[in-house]
Amino acid sequence: MTSDRTAQRLSRILSMLPWVIEHDGAEIDEIITRFGYRNKADLIKDLHLVFVTGLPGYGPGDLIDVDVFEDEVFIDAADYFSRPMRLTAPEALGLLAAGMTFIQSENAPSALVSAVDKLTTAVVPNAESFVYFDVPTPETVALLRGAIERSHVVRITYVALATNERTVRDVEGRSVLFNLGNWYLSGICRRAGAERVFRIDRIADIEELGETYERDDGEIDGMVRYRPSDADVHVSFTTDAASDWVAEYYPVSADRNDDGSTRITMSVSDPLVAARLLIRLGSAVSDIEGTEVIESIDALRLRIRARYETPR
């Protein structure tokens, strides 16, 4: 079997060659940084390997000529490897989507705008006529991003999704995330004393404070995940075919019944979240099992009834 490592190594060699051929006398250190080599030894190994390859005949005039002289690299007799390889479809889409998403999220550096311009001219011609990434970005995203880049603490007024409780929190932002169609702020919430994720459309007010903090520059994976916990409550229910979207939007386990309905089981940290969903689904839901959620549905109904019965 050919391993992924072989593929990665070969791909890097085929990418590095055109650049070194174009930059005759390129410095070893620069090649290492530019192409993500771990160290000089790894690069030299690759250069030695290239040195013994070439065209049939495989004599001195047929092999690729590689010279390393005082930490400068010279490659000759490899014209056929002198132009950059085309991208695979996932690579092209990945770069375009990344570039275009960043541009839409505002404050993109001009270098990125011109890079995407070149991508859609030379690498994937006319891509803008057949792909589109819609990442609607509220103004607050740029504001929060700016604060994070300056490592300034932000004071946010947050209206909790489950309870509608309004709290004021000082947050040491780590990143602004776009996930599943929503924007989020992630960072250390001083009130909770731990990392928290806030949905940006639930932030009622933002104030950038002058206070700075040490920002964790580690990798950000861009995912907002549901984190299961022992304290979660569980609920099971049956939905009709028209409510299939529930299984696509929420982390649930779903089993299709013979009559076309689906039995869904979900875990939630707050029973109210499931209660709202089930009331929303109305008559499309039957056979609900899960004491906490059923109690929460009843309590929500009572609160709504009280709201409508109280004269205002």
Next chain:
Amino acid sequence: MQKVIERILNLLAFLLTVGRPVTADEIRNTVKGYDQPADEAFRRTFERDKDLLRTLGVPIVLRHTDIWEVELGYVVRAEDYAIADPGFTDEERSALLLAAQAVRFGGQATEAAAIFKLGGAVSSSGAAIAADLGHDLQLLGDLFGAVSERRRVLFTYNDRPRTTQPYGLGHRFGHWYLLAPEAYAPDVIKAFRLDRMREIKIDDSAEMFERPAGFEPRKALPEFARPSEASDPIARVRFDSDVADIAARQAVGAVEVSRTSHSVTIDLPVTSESGFIGWMLGFDDKADIVSPPELVESFLIHVGVRT
């Protein structure tokens, strides 16, 4: 690994320079590294090497070796192998790298290999922004390839087999869509959600369809809610002050009607009653519909507090 890479580099160098389709036999006899004594061992080695080159994006194709069309041979056309140098500056490459590291697809980032192919880049510190556009990049890439090469895509959607001409691909509201008319009705462009497409196959025959000039993927993507119309009912809703600002921000076309120390009343068009009811439930008992009475009735029946 060393020997494998040497052999594949020799193969690629040969295919890029030979200028004509060459048979597997000729490769075996000419290219260094294919001296396996047994036919089967050669065949396995050669197949693996070809597959690996293809996964890296090297377009190895089979063509007839002469006009008599008796034998088939392999060829890599130099113009398909390489791209014209896009002329990226180092700053542009670094900006692309930073974006590529921050934007994921179902947790997976674009491989650094993509940037290496464009000349490599020096990574700067992480951006204060990240995104996950969901879905599997390999499948997205395959569909993107089909869209850009104008190849038909076949799949099952809502339990029905479809044959489509994919004009475009787009992402909106956390979902990916293939924008395509079905083969039998080229004028109606539908948006097929990727996560609902099953048994996807890309037609790799040489036949390509025409994408109409002026096609705009943005316009073919579904709208989140249809734009409101003059005939839509207007709901008057009273929100407690502590959620009113969030509600006003979320509601499209909302107009503030009045404000007291503890509540804000807004008017908003109802484009979908079920969507509106779901949205109202999110405010729990911190909001109530003031009018029209039939909407209040409908809401209370749906919620189950009135029969």
